[in-house]
Amino acid sequence: MALWRDFDRAGLDAELNLRARTPEHVDYFARWAEESAEVRRRLSALEHVSYGPAAGETLDLFLPRQASAPLFIFIHGGYWQTLDKGDFGFLAPAFVERGIAFASLNYSLAPEAPIGQMVEEIDRAIAWLRQNAERYGLDVGRFAISGHSAGGHLASVAFSRDSQAASGQPPLTFCCSVSGIYQLEPLRHSYHQEVLSLDAESAAALSPHGCIPASPPGPMLLAVGQDEPGEFVIQQSEYLAAWTAAGHDGRALVMPGRHHFSAVEALSEAGHPLYTAVFDLIAAQAA
Numbered sequence: 001m002a003l004w005r006d007f008d009r010a011g012l013d014a015e016l017n018l019r020a021r022t023p024e025h026v027d028y029f030a031r032w033a034e035e036s037a038e039v040r041r042r043l044s045a046l047e048h049v050s051y052g053p054a055a056g057e058t059l060d061l062f063l064p065r066q067a068s069a070p071l072f073i074f075i076h077g078g079y080w081q082t083l084d085k086g087d088f089g090f091l092a093p094a095f096v097e098r099g100i101a102f103a104s105l106n107y108s109l110a111p112e113a114p115i116g117q118m119v120e121e122i123d124r125a126i127a128w129l130r131q132n133a134e135r136y137g138l139d140v141g142r143f144a145i146s147g148h149s150a151g152g153h154l155a156s157v158a159f160s161r162d163s164q165a166a167s168g169q170p171p172l173t174f175c176c177s178v179s180g181i182y183q184l185e186p187l188r189h190s191y192h193q194e195v196l197s198l199d200a201e202s203a204a205a206l207s208p209h210g211c212i213p214a215s216p217p218g219p220m221l222l223a224v225g226q227d228e229p230g231e232f233v234i235q236q237s238e239y240l241a242a243w244t245a246a247g248h249d250g251r252a253l254v255m256p257g258r259h260h261f262s263a264v265e266a267l268s269e270a271g272h273p274l275y276t277a278v279f280d281l282i283a284a285q286a287a
Helices: 009-016 025-042 085-096 115-131 150-161 200-205 230-245 260-268 273-285
Strands: 045-050 058-062 069-075 101-105 138-148 175-178 220-225 250-255
Touching (some): 025 085, 058 115, 069 085, 085 101, 138 150, 220 260
Parallel strands (some): 175 220
């Protein structure tokens, strides 16, 4: 019986099991950890800074030498269940060396925390960074948010929910989601449900596809690897169509030769179209 598109339970499990589909993910994880440890030794970083009451609410902040720096906020993936902010410090030099601060966020993970709690925690992280912008030499008017996989989901939701402009704070300037998940309903019918415990109402309410704002803060940049599961490519296409149909600025990249774990690395690769698009948007913040 089809549960989502043409997928039955077995088909959904196979489609959404990213680690089984890409066995070399273990090599990527090991390299990310090694390179990130080296970056932390080399760059000025504030590590494990608490931004909220939960143990998972911490961030790493990499600062450039320049004052009044723009900030690129990054949220890690791991199907809301695994990985850590420290695994993605390897992305920081691409930004810091160009005068841009880089924040890598942690958040509480499932099954201890539901996705709705994670969404609220990311809101708190953004608020904390805004409140401490002057202290750390950040330009609060040039904050962008991004994420990979489940982090792309959280970044997209945070971008749509961003309401700080109403309280006198400048809004986030753009969102970059890599390999994001924009509709949660298929997860309810897969093996992930055992950990995520989503009901139909929360899956709909927490899906970026279903919470596109009337007036977003700025443009949406989406990217996915051409070699990722078809569900990820289709969800990106559907989300972009809904975003632009609402009259909002958005663009998407499908990256040849990239799978789910290599896709995020394009953020730090000079000359890659995703890298170029991100830095063009950062440059436009100052225009």
